[in-house]
Amino acid sequence: xxxxxxxxxxxxxxxxxxxxxxxxxxxxxxxxxxxxxxxxxxxxxxxxxxxxxxxxxxxxxxxxxxxxxxxxxxxxxxxxxxxxxxxxxxxxxxxxxxxxxxxxxxxxxxxxxxxxxxxxxxxxxxxxxxxxxxxxxxxxxxxxxxxxxxxxxxxxxxxxxxxxxxxxxxxxxxxxxxxxxxxxxxxxxxxxxxxxxxxxxxxxxxxxxxxxxxxxxxxxxxxxxxxxxxxxxxxxxxxxxxxxxxxxxxxxxxxxxxxxxxxxxxxxxxxxxxxxxxxxxxxxxxxxxxxxxxxxxxxxxxxxxxxxxxxxxxxxxxxxxxxxxxxxxxxxxxxxxxxxxxxxxxxxxxxx
Numbered sequence: 001x002x003x004x005x006x007x008x009x010x011x012x013x014x015x016x017x018x019x020x021x022x023x024x025x026x027x028x029x030x031x032x033x034x035x036x037x038x039x040x041x042x043x044x045x046x047x048x049x050x051x052x053x054x055x056x057x058x059x060x061x062x063x064x065x066x067x068x069x070x071x072x073x074x075x076x077x078x079x080x081x082x083x084x085x086x087x088x089x090x091x092x093x094x095x096x097x098x099x100x101x102x103x104x105x106x107x108x109x110x111x112x113x114x115x116x117x118x119x120x121x122x123x124x125x126x127x128x129x130x131x132x133x134x135x136x137x138x139x140x141x142x143x144x145x146x147x148x149x150x151x152x153x154x155x156x157x158x159x160x161x162x163x164x165x166x167x168x169x170x171x172x173x174x175x176x177x178x179x180x181x182x183x184x185x186x187x188x189x190x191x192x193x194x195x196x197x198x199x200x201x202x203x204x205x206x207x208x209x210x211x212x213x214x215x216x217x218x219x220x221x222x223x224x225x226x227x228x229x230x231x232x233x234x235x236x237x238x239x240x241x242x243x244x245x246x247x248x249x250x251x252x253x254x255x256x257x258x259x260x261x262x263x264x265x266x267x268x269x270x271x272x273x274x275x276x277x278x279x280x281x282x283x284x285x286x287x288x289x290x291x292x293x294x295x296x297x298x299x300x301x302x303x304x305x306x307x308x309x310x311x312x313x314x315x316x317x318x319x320x321x322x323x324x325x326x327x328x329x330x331x332x333x334x335x336x337x338x339x340x341x342x343x344x345x346x347x348x349x350x351x352x
Contacts, residue, residue, distance in 0.1 A: 014135030026119030147228035196317035213251035
């Protein structure tokens, strides 16, 4: 505030800065059952995630799921938990992405970069408040989901708007759109996939692009997620110059009895083993960071099932994480959204 026009006793209000908030899905604070239960309660209480009437869903959630699932999930988290840091891989990668983006945007003196989780800690609320306290009256929120779904991107928006609704002086807001077909993203996936395959000591019979699933009912209601995933795979296959069919799109992480997007990753891969397809590599283009869904569900559980069904060689290829290629994607998305708010302009947008 201009000192010349400040009334006597008026508090010093920081303003004029631009915030960037990267938001990933979430993580429990620990791999113990109590921590996992708190996390699952928040996650599965989100009406964007489970689109059922609360009167019908809550008895199932509190009476059955939260009584039994946290113990099994805690065991899964324990298999991939970083005991030295006492945190999940997702928190580690998300922090590194925030730190590296801050380094890449260091030339923009008015920009502050932070990161948050939709569920768990650090929360969207705590980091939005921190950015506001630093003087950020313009904020770019970046849901770290390349493919849009109401279960993910829209949920980040819901929580962001809820937090902003309680602010007297609300910052201007931009939400980065999905980048499932962005050339920088497709090129980064291609470079990462090629490097991962080159490092293997076997030649895969099939390469699987496994995306997180959603109930088919959500797609039928108009969620574009399936279309975004299929387009990512199609563009990636074309960028690699692969023949049609070498890259197979599947969906993982089914939950509950209803029909989900298909084909299912686990069913597809284990069936292949019985059909003579014995060497498989799986990667997860819909995840910007390795997490329990890639490291435990794919690299441990699916590997075991595939080998038990007769497979010979299996590989889970890493996500982009905070690699140079991965950070090229995030930086490109953020710089595009900063145009007009900082001295970042279209000429800074990275090209493949």
